[in-house]
Every structure is written in structure tokens, then in C-alpha cells.
Amino acid sequence: MEKTRSEEKTGFQERVAYHPTFDLRTDFVMVYGIDESMPKRIKEWQDRGYVVHLMTGVAWGEYQDYLYGEVDGRKHWDEAQKNRLGEIIGHGKDVPYMVPTIAFTNYLTERIKVAVDAGVEAIHLEEPEFWVEGGYSEAFKREWQIFYKEAWVPPHESVDAQYRASKLKAFLYTRCLDRLCGELKEYAQVKYQRDLRFYVPTHSLINYTQWRIVSPQSQLLSLPTVDGYIAQVWTGTSRTPNVYNGVRKERTFETAYLEYGVMQELVRGTQRRMWFLHDPIEDNPNYDWDDYRNNYYKIVTASLFHPDVHRYEISPWPNRVFNGSYPKKNGEGKEAIPPDYATSLLILMNTLRDFDQSEIEWVGKMDPIGVLLADSTMFQRNHPDILGEDGSQKYDGTDAEMLKGDKAQELLVWSEFYGLTLPLLKSGIPVRPVQLDNIRRFSSYLDDYQTLILSYEFLKPEAPDIHLGLSQWVQNGGRLLYVGDHSDDYHHVREWWNSNGSSYENPAEHLFEALGLERKLEQGTYPVGKGMVSFLPLNPKECAETQQDAELLKNTVRQLFSSNDWEEKNYLLLKRGPYVISTVMDESMNEEPLKLQGVYVDLFDHNLSIRKEVVVQPGNQLLLYDLEHHPIDQKNCQVIASSSRIEDIVNDGNDIEMFVKGPLGVPGISRLRCVKKPSSIQIKNKEQDSYQDIRFDWDQESQTVLVRYENNHNGLHIKIAFEQTEGE
Known part of the structure; x- marks a missing residue:
């Protein structure tokens, strides 16, 4: 397995300090927010081997020093977005959404220099958002006069005024990001002789339109200072109800599929990076774990149907996932994450690093x-x-x-x-x-x-x-x-x-x-x-x-x-190398399930079960590893899936030794494909002097072995031994 994290295939964002319970072993971590604790948080993640980025809000944040005049002696509350009633549009107490004036852009630039000084390799400027209902603050009126060379017109007076107000809103955030990224890239070059990358985590064009928000979106393609995006698509955006056949309801998979699709278009044919975001829960804390889990599988599956993207933000706030409590299904109190769901999450989060596959095959006649x-x-x-x-x-x-x-x-x-x-x-x-x-x-x-x-x-x-x-x-x-x-x-x-x-x-x-x-x-x-x-x-x-x-x-x-050339069916089926991605539609031409036969590993199953016949019912999704996709390696064990990151594999000609890491408290499980049954599997952590035997399950027909253990954030050594046969 790869040792380098330079390709930055997976990452997550987190605002709290490092903790072993959400040490998810991704390639990079985005330390969130600029405050006094930021340099310490950055160093903690660097010491754990992560590439470290910084993320901060560009439309809202803890910017009270600017708002109350502590930066330049002038209060800037006139730059808060306001609606037609004169009310401030806020993201919390004393946290308004901002009109991105030049003064505010200059303030952000100076503030973010601290993160550059702390040594981050990239900066994510999150959610440049201007609400459709905004456009009434004094700062926006000034920007209107400068841009259109005419007096401000209340946006609600006509469709023309509304359209012109929205065009201006998109321009203002494009200008803000261009100035900010350009100046900070120069700052990093002049002071440290190093390249600094900038990314924009943004909701999809579909979601912003549905939620009535204006953002630059594709206009950012004209800015050479922007290096890519994070597609902020998750259950909270995709469960927004829509109408089909006159029925308004949640259609999480279908909406997510379309959201990820338009985000892929932001980078298709360019050299810019795109990460697809998944969230194992969502911002609304009032659902139970079954709801979060079912919708998470829909989101992940939807993202995998867009093979031009193979990088993922695997969780926005893992601390709230692995250490949070949410309502029980019966409504009586709250409960922490079920161990089987935690294991499933880690299996998928580690598998997502392997989706840069050259073989892409849609099953069916229809091109997109x-x-x-x-x-x-x-x-x-x-x-x-x-x-x-x-x-x-x-x-x-x-x-x-x-x-x-x-x-x-x-x-x-x-x-x-x-x-x-x-x-x-x-x-x-x-x-x-x-x-x-x-x-x-x-x-x-x-x-x-x-x-x-x-x-x-x-x-x-x-x-x-x-x-x-x-x-x-x-x-x-x-x-x-x-x-x-x-x-x-x-x-x-x-x-x-x-x-x-x-x-x-x-x-x-x-x-x-x-x-x-x-x-x-x-x-x-x-x-x-x-x-x-x-x-x-x-x-x-x-x-x-x-x-x-x-x-x-x-x-x-x-x-x-x-x-x-025309074909209608009630399912989508895509193959990316050995991975089989499927969904069966409800509200479709029929209610027939999709049936697949072969030898598969079920990647949505926390037990990584071997399945020879798969049945996908309408409204459900499935992600499989096809063991018949390529022949078995005659010399090495192949890791099919694991809830740990495989940091290293060494083969001395007989025994195979793996070094694995995973977050504390999440059960460890790995399924490996071997040419023959192991004679023993042993394990030890860094504190132990000797290996200990552990149980394993061998499946002869699939030629795979399943091993279970307790994950350790400091790492585990797993030794797989085979009996020598005559002639070897």
C-alpha cells in the first residue's frame, strides 16, 4: 500500500484538537478556524503524519474584531447582509453573512497570513454565499453604484432588479477570492519561497439554487489562483424535498447524484482538483442513527457514479460522528454511534482511496x-x-x-x-x-x-x-x-x-x-x-x-x-475497476429487484461478507468488490477492504507483515485475498514485545481470509504466516 499522502485522495475537516478516537488516517486534515489554538492544532496533526490544510469561512466567521472596529477603528456592521426588512442575515450570534467588500477582503487576507506562517500547505475558503433575500445593506448599495454606475434599486421591485442584484453578488465574491488568493500566494512565495494552494469548498449549483443562495460557482474557473473545490454535497443538502409525478418528498439518492454530477463539471477537462464530500450524519442533530446510515449509503453511492472524480472528503466533523450522541429510534434519550456503523464507515473511508480506476464501464446501452x-x-x-x-x-x-x-x-x-x-x-x-x-x-x-x-x-x-x-x-x-x-x-x-x-x-x-x-x-x-x-x-x-x-x-x-440505442430500466450499474456500484430506483417502470451473481465482497456490510448472489431492492444501493475481476496474486496477499489504513506491507517470501492504524475504539476488520490458507495470524502493538495469535476465518471458495482486532491509533503489526509446501 502507498506510504505517501501527497496525492491527497482523502481528507477531513475538524475544529477541535487531535484525538485518537477520530484519527481516521486520511491523507490530509483541514484544521478549521483561525484562533489562538490554531498553530498548536496544526502541529498535532502534522506530528501524526498528516498533510495539513486550513479551512475558514469566507462569507461568515468569528470576525467580531472587524465588525466592532477593533481592526481599523471603523465599525463594519454596514457590511452585514440584510434582507428587505432591514434584518441582518446571520449564521449565529454576532456572526452575520458578509458583503465581501474590499475592506473585508483585506481583513481576511491579513487574518489568514497567520495560517500561512503556521506552515499549512493549502487553504480552503469555505462557502462564498450571498443570500437571494439579501441586497439591502449600505455596503451593497455602494457596490451597486460602483458596478452599475447608477443608483441602487431595491431587488424586490422587479425581476430585472433581482437579476442584476444577483449578478453583482456573484461578482463580489469572485473579486474577493481573486484578490485574497492572489495576495496570499505572493506572500507565501516572497516570505517562505513555497507554493500555497487555494480551494473553495462550496455547495453544488443545484443546492444553492434550491436553497436560494448566490455564489460564484463556475465563475471561479476564470481565476488562476483557485486550484480546485470541495463539493459540499451531503444528506442535509440532498434530502431537500423535490417534486416528481406531482409528489413532493425526499429523494436523497437522486438529488445527490445530480448534485455530484454538476460539481464534476466544474473540473472536468481541467487540472483542478475536486473532492466529493460525504457526511456520516448531517448538520441536523435530530435524526437517529438508522436514518443517518441509510442516507449516508445513498450519498456515497451517488458520488461514485461520477468517475472523473476520485478524491473525497470523508467527513466534515468526525468528532461529532465518533464521539457524538443522537436520538434513539424509540425517542427515549440518545446513544453513541453503533459499533457496526463505525466499522462500516472506516471500511468505506479507507476504500475510497482506491477509486482512481482506469476501467470504467456503464452497464446498459445509454450514454449519459x-x-x-x-x-x-x-x-x-x-x-x-x-x-x-x-x-x-x-x-x-x-x-x-x-x-x-x-x-x-x-x-x-x-x-x-x-x-x-x-x-x-x-x-x-x-x-x-x-x-x-x-x-x-x-x-x-x-x-x-x-x-x-x-x-x-x-x-x-x-x-x-x-x-x-x-x-x-x-x-x-x-x-x-x-x-x-x-x-x-x-x-x-x-x-x-x-x-x-x-x-x-x-x-x-x-x-x-x-x-x-x-x-x-x-x-x-x-x-x-x-x-x-x-x-x-x-x-x-x-x-x-x-x-x-x-x-x-x-x-x-x-x-x-x-x-x-434507447434503453429504459429501473437501475443504474457502473463498474470502476473491481468495484461494482448499483442503485435500483423506486417510482420507476417496475418494482423488480436487481440480481447479480458472482463472487463479491459486500463493502456496505461491517462484516465484509462474501456474497455469491446479490439482490438490490428498489430504493436501495450497493457497493461490491468483484473478486473475479482479476486473477489472484500468486506471491502476495491482497488487501480487499479494511477498517484500518494499511500503512505498510512487507513480504519476506513466506510470511507477510502489515502495519495498520485506525481510530481508537472502532473495531478493526480486514479481508485479504491469499493464494492459500494462512497457518497462523499474529498481532502486536507498539507496547508489546511479542506477537499473539488471533483467530481468523478462511473462505476457501473466495480464497479470502477475514481477521478481526481492536484498532489502535499508534499502529498494529499483523503477521500472516503460511506453511511451506514441498517445492516452495
Whole structure:
């Protein structure tokens, strides 16, 4: 196994000091927060062999010294985000969300220099967020005047004012990150002659749109100072209810699948890093362990269906996972994490370092179908009438009360997007969000897709040259379906399609013209070069509300394919090297389970069971290791899965010795594949002088051995001995 952690395949963030109960043996750790204890916390993790990064909030944090004038003699409460009622939008007491002014950016820069001085190798600037309901503080009014060269207009007065306010919000955080990262990279070079990396942990474009938040998202691709992202997708974002077939409910797997998909698009085709976040629990502490576990498996499975990413943040706050207590299922008190769930977590967290696999195989006929999204989806999530005259609400995934009111539920509905995706995904078609804005950034961005779906009823194109790129893609053989009835009020905002001499009623008219078609297109399918364009004059939200319109959408897409290339099923199945990732949809064409036969190790089972026949029921997921994927190694034992990190393996020609580490208190288990049954397995820790025999289970048919022990954060030596046979 690898000794180096330089590839930074897995990591976690933690605000408290090192403790052996959550020494998860990842490649790196993100020490959270800048305070007096930060240098000590950094050194503790460094001493344990971790690559150390720092994470801090860029939109909110413990910035009271700045707010109360202790930094420069001027109070800065005018820079707190405010809603239309003049209320501060906060993340806690004296912790407002900030308008990222130049003064605030300079303050953050000076504050973060302390972390650079402490020797961290990278810095994560978390969640650049501006709430849709914001835009009323004095600082924002000043920024409006500077940016637009006109007097501030209250965002709730018109869709145009709302759209312009949101564009400004995204610009301000782009400017903030560019200045901050650039100055600190120079500081690290000048003072220490070393490279400093910057990453942005951010929710997905899908979640920010649904939760009504504006963030830079793909705009950060224009900043060379940003080295990558963490996709902050977890149960708390993905369990946000959506509508399908008129039913509004949680669809955690499907939402997570789409969220991770659009985050993959932020780095696909670039050299930037992306980590997919998983959370074994979530921010809301009111669920029981069974709920957390079931949703965690959905999240992990959803992330693995996007093979362009193979790095993971395996937990945001492991202390609250491994040392926290949560409600019992019967509601009587709280309980700590069940040992079997803790073991399962460690198995998966260690397995995730092995997903950089070159062999990728979708099972089925269908290639991924892209559904185009743009940053502008975030700009359309507020309407002058949406809140009435007397209220304002935000939702951050932890306020369960908000979901109980009809008005609150309406705020979170985003059926335009889910209407275009869920009818396909529920039919086993690997649909994937695609970043519209990237068409003008990367000339070959669309080359991986043969079929795209687009609607301007909930997003708008940033510039007309996007249509030139789409037209060229279609002419070269692409298949494009446009869905829309042109009813969106935001078609009338002041933008390029209706300004400076242009007189298109909506951006779709310009698209059709760029494709060589009539501006006022009739429903139908049209040949364009080697490709084809289909137009369905329907508001995409209707495809989420009724089964009839969902079927109409699906049938329209089907007409773009030959009958031999179209396949509907109730499951997704992907192979990444020896790993088999599967999910079976509920609410699908039938309720048939998926059945697989072979010789597998069940990676969702804390006992790492051998399974020869696997049955996956609708609504469930499974992750397997296929033991028949490659022949057995005739000289070495192969570690299939373990709840410990295998720090080293030494083979002296007969005995095999492993050095393993794992967090204190979590049961240790490893399944290894060997050419023959071991004669003995012995174990010792650093404090022991001699090895002790331990029990093991040998499975002859799979040629695997299962060994159990107690994890130790300081490490264990495990010696596997084999009897010599004649001729060896």
C-alpha cells in the first residue's frame, strides 16, 4: 500500500484538537478556524503524519474584531447582509453573512497570513454565499453604484432588479477570492519561497439554487489562483424535498447524484482538483442513527457514479460522528454511534482511496444525457411577489420548522430542473447536469456528450457566443432538445438578447436563429447539419408535476435516438475497476429487484461478507468488490477492504507483515485475498514485545481470509504466516 499522502485522495475537516478516537488516517486534515489554538492544532496533526490544510469561512466567521472596529477603528456592521426588512442575515450570534467588500477582503487576507506562517500547505475558503433575500445593506448599495454606475434599486421591485442584484453578488465574491488568493500566494512565495494552494469548498449549483443562495460557482474557473473545490454535497443538502409525478418528498439518492454530477463539471477537462464530500450524519442533530446510515449509503453511492472524480472528503466533523450522541429510534434519550456503523464507515473511508480506476464501464446501452445548467439559475430564485410584503425566510438545511409551512415549501420547490432530470433518471438513464457557461470557456467541452437538453425557463445564457458553440456541436452530429414555453418573466430582464440593437423576445429565439432555424419555432424535430434539434413548447416544471408530461418529455428525447440505442430500466450499474456500484430506483417502470451473481465482497456490510448472489431492492444501493475481476496474486496477499489504513506491507517470501492504524475504539476488520490458507495470524502493538495469535476465518471458495482486532491509533503489526509446501 502507498506510504505517501501527497496525492491527497482523502481528507477531513475538524475544529477541535487531535484525538485518537477520530484519527481516521486520511491523507490530509483541514484544521478549521483561525484562533489562538490554531498553530498548536496544526502541529498535532502534522506530528501524526498528516498533510495539513486550513479551512475558514469566507462569507461568515468569528470576525467580531472587524465588525466592532477593533481592526481599523471603523465599525463594519454596514457590511452585514440584510434582507428587505432591514434584518441582518446571520449564521449565529454576532456572526452575520458578509458583503465581501474590499475592506473585508483585506481583513481576511491579513487574518489568514497567520495560517500561512503556521506552515499549512493549502487553504480552503469555505462557502462564498450571498443570500437571494439579501441586497439591502449600505455596503451593497455602494457596490451597486460602483458596478452599475447608477443608483441602487431595491431587488424586490422587479425581476430585472433581482437579476442584476444577483449578478453583482456573484461578482463580489469572485473579486474577493481573486484578490485574497492572489495576495496570499505572493506572500507565501516572497516570505517562505513555497507554493500555497487555494480551494473553495462550496455547495453544488443545484443546492444553492434550491436553497436560494448566490455564489460564484463556475465563475471561479476564470481565476488562476483557485486550484480546485470541495463539493459540499451531503444528506442535509440532498434530502431537500423535490417534486416528481406531482409528489413532493425526499429523494436523497437522486438529488445527490445530480448534485455530484454538476460539481464534476466544474473540473472536468481541467487540472483542478475536486473532492466529493460525504457526511456520516448531517448538520441536523435530530435524526437517529438508522436514518443517518441509510442516507449516508445513498450519498456515497451517488458520488461514485461520477468517475472523473476520485478524491473525497470523508467527513466534515468526525468528532461529532465518533464521539457524538443522537436520538434513539424509540425517542427515549440518545446513544453513541453503533459499533457496526463505525466499522462500516472506516471500511468505506479507507476504500475510497482506491477509486482512481482506469476501467470504467456503464452497464446498459445509454450514454449519459446532459441537462444544461448555468450560474444564472441562482439569479432567478426570487420574485417580487414570492414573499409578500411582511416576511422573509432563508433555509440552510437545519431549520426543520421552515419545511412545515406551505409558503416555506413553495420557496424550496425548483421543479423546472427536476422536471427535466427525474423522468430520465428514474428510467435508469444516466442523466448528468452540464455547465452551459463552460461552452465558451473550453472549445471541446461538449465532446463527451451526444445528447443535450436545454431550457431557458429557469436560467439564461451569459453571452451570445454560447449559442455559436451549441450550433457547432449540433452541426457536428449532436442532438439537442429545447424545452420551454417562453413564459418566464426573467426573459425580460435587461440583457444582451434585448439590448444594444438586439430585439429577441427571449434567448431561445437567438439560439434557434444561430442553429439556422426560424426564430418562432414550431414544435417538432429539425435536421441541422449532421445533428438534429427538437423543440418541445412546454414549461419544464410540468414534467415534474404530472406523469403525462414526464412521459411526453421522455418520448421526445427517445425520438432523437434510434430504437437500438434507447434503453429504459429501473437501475443504474457502473463498474470502476473491481468495484461494482448499483442503485435500483423506486417510482420507476417496475418494482423488480436487481440480481447479480458472482463472487463479491459486500463493502456496505461491517462484516465484509462474501456474497455469491446479490439482490438490490428498489430504493436501495450497493457497493461490491468483484473478486473475479482479476486473477489472484500468486506471491502476495491482497488487501480487499479494511477498517484500518494499511500503512505498510512487507513480504519476506513466506510470511507477510502489515502495519495498520485506525481510530481508537472502532473495531478493526480486514479481508485479504491469499493464494492459500494462512497457518497462523499474529498481532502486536507498539507496547508489546511479542506477537499473539488471533483467530481468523478462511473462505476457501473466495480464497479470502477475514481477521478481526481492536484498532489502535499508534499502529498494529499483523503477521500472516503460511506453511511451506514441498517445492516452495
